[in-house]
Amino acid sequence: MYQLITDYRDDASLRHSFNQLAEKTFGLSFEDWYQNGLWSDSYRPFSIVRDGEIVANVSVNKTDMLLETKVRHFLQLGTVMTDEAHRRQGLIRELMARIDAEYSGKCHGIYLFANDSVLDFYPRFGFEISPEYESSGQLSSSGTCQFEKLTMNTPANWQLLKDAMGRSIFRGRFDMVDNPGLILFYVTKFLQENVYFHRPTDTWVIAQEENGRLLIHNIFSGTLTETGQVLNLFGSAAREVVFGFTPPETEGYTVAEHHEEDCTLFIKGDLLKLIAGQKLRIPSLSHA
Structure with a gap:
């Protein structure tokens, strides 16, 4: 049976499983980040677990931005991954719906960066493509x-x-x-x-x-x-x-408009439309 979980950062077994899936998907582990005391509440994985193993994930990153002299509360979705054996089960769709329900009305906008293989996926959740500028x-x-x-x-x-x-x-x-x-x-x-x-x-x-x-x-x-x-x-x-x-x-x-291979910015929320209107760039070290 699939179960949706979050806030398990300090559970060594689940964190290990999360890192295993991240390494398999992206060649990346978050373990040293955790052990160095740098993984804070600003990074929150929402995951599907089955038989004690993380099989799908979408992480929420709290990325407050200073915009027009005011701090705006944005969320970035990242570390989107599904174990190959559990794909086409609607797991990411379930996670996206849970995140939307939990954060609706609690932030000024949500954004993410998507690779070319899923450009048709995120518009189903109200996201639209936005340019950014360099x-x-x-x-x-x-x-x-x-x-x-x-x-x-x-x-x-x-x-x-x-x-x-x-x-x-x-x-x-x-x-x-x-x-x-x-x-x-x-x-x-x-x-x-x-x-x-x-x-x-x-x-x-x-x-x-x-x-x-x-x-x-x-x-x-x-x-x-x-x-x-x-x-x-x-x-x-x-x-x-x-x-x-x-x-x-x-x-x-x-x-000039910034283009990065296999990386497209999607946004949801009117305030994020200022990225195009004011020719802004999402800070490069805020990507997750």
Whole structure:
């Protein structure tokens, strides 16, 4: 018999089964995230269990966003997976209906990213495709890079970054707030060597650099509020920048529709239509 469960994060057996299915589906485990104390109540799996094993899942991620100077309460659905032996049983449909019933009227909108094989599935639940937009530009700063790098391989360094998030006065036009665990999910697993900090200005940047091209995922600063001030600290080494978030400035950068292979944004809720209307981007480190 199938049973729908949630809030089992601290159940070692069920968590292990969840991770097994995630590894089989995505090649990804959440166990280190849990053991490092970073899996918070903001990430909530809704799962179908049979004979003690997780066989299907849709996770709800609370992704509050700062939009038009106000914190808006959004939900992102992710980690959508069904064990191959249990497909075509309507399990994801059941989970989606439960999530919709539980959160209806309790958030400003819901969104998700879908691969090309399921583009016809989510409109059945009231979702519609939305574009999102990417800002980029050429750089002409001079001098040497003033940033240091801090490897994110210890709890002490994770805490330093987490504290910097709390102190930050730098704000993009569509920033995720109050969810450091999701950002640290990326930093501790995939971006350990991609955190830069500048002590004099208390500025922290999560970025990937290749041949003078910067992909900036996040900026946190205790003193700086303008993107150009931060970019100047990279000196002449950086010649081009692409933003994984929406910078605060509306001028000075090229804004174009963002396309990612096998990844389509679906939204539900009128407030999320501002993504297209104001040419915003879902922050890259808020994907789950």
